[in-house]
Amino acid sequence: MAEITSLFVTRLYRARLNDLARRKVDPEELRDSCEAIADDDEAGQAWCEEQGYPGYTSYASLNDLPWRFPIFGLVEKALDRHVAAFCDDLGFDLQGRKLKCNALWINILPQGGTHASHIHPHSVISGTTYVAMPEGTSALKLEDPRLPMMMLAPVVKKDAAPELQRFVYVKPSVGEVLLWESWLRHEVPMNMAEEDRISVSFNYGWA
Numbered sequence: 001m002a003e004i005t006s007l008f009v010t011r012l013y014r015a016r017l018n019d020l021a022r023r024k025v026d027p028e029e030l031r032d033s034c035e036a037i038a039d040d041d042e043a044g045q046a047w048c049e050e051q052g053y054p055g056y057t058s059y060a061s062l063n064d065l066p067w068r069f070p071i072f073g074l075v076e077k078a079l080d081r082h083v084a085a086f087c088d089d090l091g092f093d094l095q096g097r098k099l100k101c102n103a104l105w106i107n108i109l110p111q112g113g114t115h116a117s118h119i120h121p122h123s124v125i126s127g128t129t130y131v132a133m134p135e136g137t138s139a140l141k142l143e144d145p146r147l148p149m150m151m152l153a154p155v156v157k158k159d160a161a162p163e164l165q166r167f168v169y170v171k172p173s174v175g176e177v178l179l180w181e182s183w184l185r186h187e188v189p190m191n192m193a194e195e196d197r198i199s200v201s202f203n204y205g206w207a
Helices: 027-040 042-051 070-090
Strands: 013-016 099-109 115-118 125-132 140-143 167-170 176-181 186-188 197-206
Touching (some): 013 070, 027 042, 027 197, 070 125, 070 176, 070 197
Antiparallel strands (some): 013 176, 099 197, 125 197, 140 167, 140 186
16 A cells, blocks of 8 residues: 655644733733834834835834834744744754744735735745734735746646645634744735725744
8 A cells, every 4th residue: 555645844823812921921912012003103104104014014114113112022022932932943053042022013015915925035934913804804814935947747636635735724813823844835815805904914033
């Protein structure tokens, strides 16, 4: 009988943000903080308008959210523990060191907004925790990293196992955190909901 094994597996970590948090993050406070910051961040609003970015992101304007706002400090502390758990699962030899958060930013995507396919250079682990996911909003779309090398590979059947698909859609709920290795290409398809889709994304790199 033939033996078939999986090689070079791509891992996706999924958990509740507060599962590993020593001090719980209040989801309502986090949402209120994201919306208040978006309203006040004129530099971020200007950058989004100049770049044609739909909605709002603090990516290019505020790089010290955990220092400025205590709620984001709690988020980062909880994420530290999730990232450490994911590194263990990945079998990383960190040589006695830890990965540290080197970027953390707010995303507010209105109806009709999208975030094009991309990766996160200069980091090891990336991810998002979800603050507002209205009914009908977009899932996270993940792309098979081998796709550019598949050449004449046939299309995969729609009912094939998720791990065999070329694209996987993950629909997180409020309070969840997703982690993946930073080289994994991903995107946010168009938000079809009338309400804003709100999330906090982050990168972790070598200390």
